[in-house]
Amino acid sequence: MKLVFAVDAIFPPLTGIGRYALELAMRLPSVGEIDDVRFLAMWSWAGSVASGPASSNGQMGDCRAVSDLASPAWLSAIRRHMAMKTWAVEVYDVVSEAWRSQLLRGAQGALYHSPNYFLAPHDGPSVATVHDLSITRYPQTHPAARRRYFELAFRRSLDRASMLITDTEAVRQELLVDYGVAPEKVRSIHLGVSEHFGPIPPEATAGVLQARGLKHGGYALSVATLEPRKKLDRLIAAYGQLPVAVRTAYPLVLIGSMGWLNSPLQRLIEQAQSQGWLRFLGYVPQDELPVLYAGARAYAMTSMYEGFGLPVLEAMASGVPVLTSSVSCMPEVAGGAALLAHPDDPDELRAQLHRLLTDETWRSQAVPLGLARAQQLTWDRCVAETVAVYRQVAGE
Known part of the structure; x- marks a missing residue:
């Protein structure tokens, strides 16, 4: 052929x-x-x-x-x-x-x-x-x-x-x-999912994370282009409603290119950064991504629509508990291994973010489920x- x-x-x-x-x-x-x-x-x-x-x-x-x-x-x-x-x-x-x-x-x-x-x-x-x-x-x-x-x-x-x-x-x-x-x-x-993504022990992530001012297990992560469909504004708003102690212990780290139609979102990011509980890293080199995934305490992707949503799978392969949207194809991709929330339901989104970060029983179950799902794909x-x-x- x-x-x-x-x-x-x-x-x-x-x-x-x-x-x-x-x-x-x-x-x-x-x-x-x-x-x-x-x-x-x-x-x-x-x-x-x-x-x-x-x-x-x-x-x-x-x-x-x-x-x-x-x-x-x-x-x-x-x-x-x-x-x-x-x-x-x-x-x-x-x-x-x-x-x-x-x-x-x-x-x-x-x-x-x-x-x-x-x-x-x-x-x-x-x-x-x-x-x-x-x-x-x-x-x-x-x-x-x-x-x-x-x-x-x-x-x-x-x-x-x-x-x-x-x-x-x-x-x-x-x-x-x-x-x-x-x-x-x-x-x-x-x-x-690329074979580059997998669990990495804390000592092996230290160099990259310290250079970024982060510590292993000390932040929540979201990787997405700054554009309207990703609903990052809803994620930031819900994260801002979490208890101060949770936001302080686990600041939200955003990674992604600038995208389009995002002026209001940029203002939200600047405001949250000024309050100390959000970090926007912009685009990061490809070879750093596996470390930044593996070092996160949790991953959140709250798009209103995706064709697949590769970051969900990359986070699961990295041994990180995941929250994603209950709409579009995300439940299909997650395969029962992630928490789900509707991006336009602020109360549900806030509650599921809190569970994602603090429910140790669920988190201990989510990691092997996510790894198994990633191995299938x-x-x-x-x-x-x-x-x-x-x-x-x-x-x-």
Whole structure:
């Protein structure tokens, strides 16, 4: 089987979609039944992956793979800036359609997989991964330019796809309802958790945590881009209602890129920081994340909508008790191993945060449940199920 795999979503800092694309890109070349893999970048063919999980212990393989596959840093910066301009995405849509279809003419007979929603024209079988439908279900949480590009490109990508993949059954059902896609055309495949995430003893976390002014087991963690859908404003408000002693013992640490539409949220963060019970670290290097997860007393993710919610799984794999939302796909991903609360119910959210931090009986049960759930959801399993979709599409 010959495969063309799009890598335009792989650029630092990695989002959840970028992580998904990178993990597949590193593993697919090792699959025996795939004879050849070519990587389609934003405007050209990318190089091969220099090293993957099988030949790398730690994050160095990730860094080298990103370097091999990603656009140059200067181009990524321009891309982020132009993605906020409606006229720019309209121009990009026209140009990229023509340019990428021309590139794909050199890959006749190959199966084409875009792990980031959108498919260019291809004379052969095509697969697209649809991670979520937040842009149509919660349009107010996205910039206008992004909504415009989705409007231009998404429907035709659905029509071009031989098969669609979603991260969860929850999103699969939304795709069937919202777009009338035939059920047999959509397969849900859960994402995985990187082997970099796992329990780490306090003595091994000390260096990174001390440099950040933190101590092992002495903070609650949330990792999310600062954007409306993550409901960080509700998390901060509920955390501010916890007893002073709890907030003092376990300040809330936020990690994430700046995102968009977040001016009121930034003011909330500044206010809570001034009161001493919140720390905003911004974006942190990828190699620090496993330590920051493992050193936390608890993890909280209160999004109103996700396609999967990788941080929930990363926290569980790190041996950390988790609270997440009772809506969207989060209960499906948590698999009964996390506390749940509705992000728009402040009383429930505050009560569950208090339990997350102080109920030692529940916490002692949550850790092994979370570890077991994380062991079920590996990237190798995700790749195997994805290749099964390729096999089906190629056979048809």
